[in-house]
Amino acid sequence: MKTWKKKLEELKILHRIGRLNLILWVIFTIVAIGWVFCASFSTSKEIFSDKVLASGFHLNNYVRVMKTYNIAKYFMNSLIYTGFACVGVIVLIAPASYVLANYAFKGRNIIRSAYISTMGIPGIMLMIPLFMIISKLGLNKTPVAIILIYVCTSAPFTIFYLLSFFSTIPKSIQEAALIDGCSHIKAFWRTIFPLAQPGLITVTIFNFISLWNEYMWALVFVNTDRRRTLSLGLQAIVDGMKNSGDWAGLFAAVVIVFVPTFILYILLSEKIMSGITGGAVKG
Structure with a gap:
């Protein structure tokens, strides 16, 4: 006792x-x-003297960053690249993950292992081959190039996550849809896909956060003033600090980069947790 x-x-x-x-x-x-x-609402002098907000809120920091450093353009670029990539990953990978999780066919385990094993390949190893392929296709420095790369690099983790999630959905649901006259494709999009919403939202948020903060691929494939992403724009501001000393503008830019993913997580935190726990136990 x-x-x-x-x-x-x-x-x-x-x-x-x-x-x-x-x-x-x-x-x-x-x-x-x-x-x-x-x-981000203070002046550079107040930041260095550790007296932030001593003279009140300075909204002009955000206005200056938008105009001087073209952050608004970079923000839209990142939003377009990341948004299209996240949608493309779900459209392509969700059906593939469901097939790999629930259909038995020759070579299935090899395909699953091949996809998941690519998660361990460092991105830097793929840099030169991908650059050569993209250049030969004439897509270098274009939005299509970075979106394709984002989709391909997000696919392994998406498959890894959705395999466990789709395996929890009872096969009887699809069988009932097939009996009602649906084809396999219609059964997936009309019955299975809506039921997988928690897992799809969760993996999309993870992909969004990863791609939103991505730097290396964007540096190589869209590093032009017109196509630059938000992370590249932030690095340009940091480099500009050597001459301008505009640290208040730098913190304003940091907040602009941080806020979208923070708000997204706060608003969808319950769906994220339900998606994680939903795929954790096979029913």
């Missing part, structure tokens, strides 16, 4: 320590993000 009481006390202590660590991490994160947010 004493042994169980001792173990229970130890678990309570560990629980308190874990909760304390979590609270400290949350406080640190809120303070750090809050300081960056406040700095």
